[in-house]
Amino acid sequence: MTLKFGVVGTGAIGKEHIKRITSSLCGGEIVAVTDVNQLAAEQVVEQFGLNAVVYPDDKSLVAAENVDAVLVTSWGPAHEQSVLAAIEAGKYVFCEKPLATTAEGCMKIVEAEMKHGKRLVQVGFMRRYDSGYVQLKEAIDTHTIGEPLMIRCAHRNAKVDANYTTEMAISDTLVHEIDVLHWLVGDDYKSVQVVFPKRTKHALDHLQDPQIIMMETNSGITIHVEVFVNCQYGYDIQCEVIGEEGVANLPEVPSVITRKNATLGASILTDWKQRFMDAYDKELQDFMDSIKTTGEPNGPTSWDGYIVAVTSDACLKAQQTGNKESVTLGEKPAFYKNEKEISKTV
Numbered sequence: 223m224t225l226k227f228g229v230v231g232t233g234a235i236g237k238e239h240i241k242r243i244t245s246s247l248c249g250g251e252i253v254a255v256t257d258v259n260q261l262a263a264e265q266v267v268e269q270f271g272l273n274a275v276v277y278p279d280d281k282s283l284v285a286a287e288n289v290d291a292v293l294v295t296s297w298g299p300a301h302e303q304s305v306l307a308a309i310e311a312g313k314y315v316f317c318e319k320p321l322a323t324t325a326e327g328c329m330k331i332v333e334a335e336m337k338h339g340k341r342l343v344q345v346g347f348m349r350r351y352d353s354g355y356v357q358l359k360e361a362i363d364t365h366t367i368g369e370p371l372m373i374r375c376a377h378r379n380a381k382v383d384a385n386y387t388t389e390m391a392i393s394d395t396l397v398h399e400i401d402v403l404h405w406l407v408g409d410d411y412k413s414v415q416v417v418f419p420k421r422t423k424h425a426l427d428h429l430q431d432p433q434i435i436m437m438e439t440n441s442g443i444t445i446h447v448e449v450f451v452n453c454q455y456g457y458d459i460q461c462e463v464i465g466e467e468g469v470a471n472l473p474e475v476p477s478v479i480t481r482k483n484a485t486l487g488a489s490i491l492t493d494w495k496q497r498f499m500d501a502y503d504k505e506l507q508d509f510m511d512s513i514k515t516t517g518e519p520n521g522p523t524s525w526d527g528y529i530v531a532v533t534s535d536a537c538l539k540a541q542q543t544g545n546k547e548s549v550t551l552g553e554k555p556a557f558y559k560n561e562k563e564i565s566k567t568v
C-alpha cells in the first residue's frame with residue numbers, strides 16, 4: 223500500500239521532505255500540495271515532477287479523497303488549523319515542529335485526537351531518530367553510566383537571519399532539546415530558568431545571543447543548554463550526560479581527520495539539513511511503515527508536542543522575569559501511555 227500525502231507548505235523543509243518521499247524513501251507518494259504562495263506550490267510540482275494537484279488551501283487539500291496523510295510544513299502559527307482539519311477528516315498527520323504555537327493549541331489537538339479514538343499525529347522531533355541520540359539513550363537505559371544527574375548541551379547555529387528573535391531561541395531552537403532530553407531520561411520537567419550571558423557582537427541589535435537555559439526534571443536532574451545561534455564556526459549539537467558511575471556524550475559526526483601544517487583537523491557541518499539528514503529519513507519512513515503495519519504512527523505524539531509547548535512557554539516567561547518558572551503539565555492521558563520505544567524499532 224502506498225501512503226498518499228498532501229503537503230501544506232512548500233518552503234525549505236517542505237521541499238526537503240517531498241524530495242525524500244519521492245526519491246529515497248519507500249511507500250509514499252505526493253498527490254496534493256498547497257502553499258499560501260500558490261506559485262511556490264506550482265514550482266514544487268514542476269521541480270520534482272510530481273503527479274499532484276495544487277489546492278488553494280489546507281482545508282480543500284485535507285478534504286481531497288485520495289489524500290491519506292497530511293504533511294504539515296507551513297509556518298508554525300498555521301500548523302494548528304491544518305492538524306485539526308486533518309484529525310476532523312480522520313486523516314494521518316505528520317506535523318513539523320511546533321505542533322501548535324501555544325499550549326492551548328496543542329491541548330486542542332490532543333483532545334481532538336483522543337476524541338477520534340486512535341493516534342493519527344506524529345510530530346517532527348527528528349532527533350529521537352538520530353543514531354547518536356539513540357545510542358546515548360541506550361547507554362542511559364542500560365545503566366552504563368548509572369543514574370543521570372546532570373546534562374550539559376550546546377545548540378549552536380553558525381548564523382541566523384534578521385527575522386530571528388530572542389524568543390525564537392526558545393520556540394524555534396531550544397524546542398529540539400526540550401523534546402529529546404525528556405525522552406532521553408524518561409522524566410518530565412519541573413522548572414526552567416533563562417540566563418543572558420555577554421552578547422556576541424555578531425548578533426543583530428534586537429537579538430540576545432547566546433542564552434543559557436537551565437531546566438530541572440521531576441527527579442532532580444539539572445540540565446544546562448547553551449543556545450548560540452551566531453557562533454560563526456558551524457552547526458554544532460553537543461550533549462553530555464553526567465551519571466553516578468560515568469559520563470556519556472552524544473557521538474561527534476564522523477569526519478575525516480587530517481594532519482597538515484602541524485595541525486590535527488576535522489570538519490564540522492554547517493547546517494541542520496546535513497546534520498540530521500538520516501534522522502529526517504528515518505522519522506518519515508517510520509511514520510509510513512508503522513501506519514502500514516499497525517494503523518497508527520509510532521513517533522513523537524501530540525502529547526509530546528504539548529509537553530514542548532508548555533515547557534517552551536515557561537522558558538519564554540523566564541526570559542522576561544529572570545526567575546525560575548515552574549512547568550505544570552498535568553497527568554499524561556492513558557491514550558498516550560502505550561508508546562513504543564523508537565530505539566527498539568529503527
Ligand SMILES: NC(=O)c1ccc[n+]([C@@H]2O[C@H](COP(=O)([O-])OP(=O)(O)OC[C@H]3O[C@@H](n4cnc5c(N)ncnc54)[C@H](O)[C@@H]3O)[C@@H](O)[C@H]2O)c1
Nearest residue numbers: 231232233234235257258259295296297298300318319320
Ligand atoms: N525539524 C526541523 O529540524 C525543522 C527544520 C526547519 C524547519 N522546521 C519547521 O518547519 C516549518 C517550516 O519551516 P521552513 O524552514 O520550511 O519555513 P519556510 O518559510 O521556508 O516555508 C514555509 C512555507 O509555508 C508556507 N505557508 C505559510 N502559511 C501557510 C498556510 N497557512 N498554508 C499553506 N502554506 C503556508 C509559506 O508560504 C512557505 O512557503 C516551521 O514550523 C519550522 O519550525 C523544522
Ligand SMILES: O[C@H]1[C@H](O)[C@@H](O)[C@H](O)[C@@H](O)[C@H]1O
Nearest residue numbers: 377379394395396398451494
Ligand atoms: O528551524 C531551525 C531548525 O529547527 C534547526 O534544527 C535549529 O537548529 C535552528 O536553530 C532552527 O532555527
